[in-house]
Amino acid sequence: MRAIIQRVDSADIEIDDNGTKTKESIGKGIVIFLGIYSTDDENNLHLLSERCKGIRIFSDENGKMNLSVNDIGGEALIVSNFTLCADTSHGKRPSFINAAHPEQAKPLYDKFISSFKAHTPVKTGVFGAHMQINLVNNGPITLVVEG
16 A cells, blocks of 8 residues: 655545536645555554554654644545556556556445544545645645555
8 A cells, every 4th residue: 555645734625426516625634535455454454554643644743743643633535546556667658557446445445544543634535536636735744655
């Protein structure tokens, strides 16, 4: 599994799920783009979820990045993104052969979200839907986390 985490002041997502349009938004917190490989399982899910929940990317009173999203009472926006699993090592067209198929990826994505909801207010995209994300990156702080 691979996650791109961005520290944000705010973010919103517009979702077009087969003609049904919805919008979700968060305030201060993190946006997580989640890619799931065909080789991933619940062990990867647990490891990555714990890393993302506890990653210390918010400043403490001394200006050091020592606080997690939970420590600051922030929110999370979690979005599935199979393109994070792209192989770009050859040519100019990415290959997505390593990305998990939807029947494997969606249950892992849903469990990842559930693991966050126990500790953090969460908004999500819709798995497989077309989405437009607007965010105000704070820092900018953007990290790649693998699990």
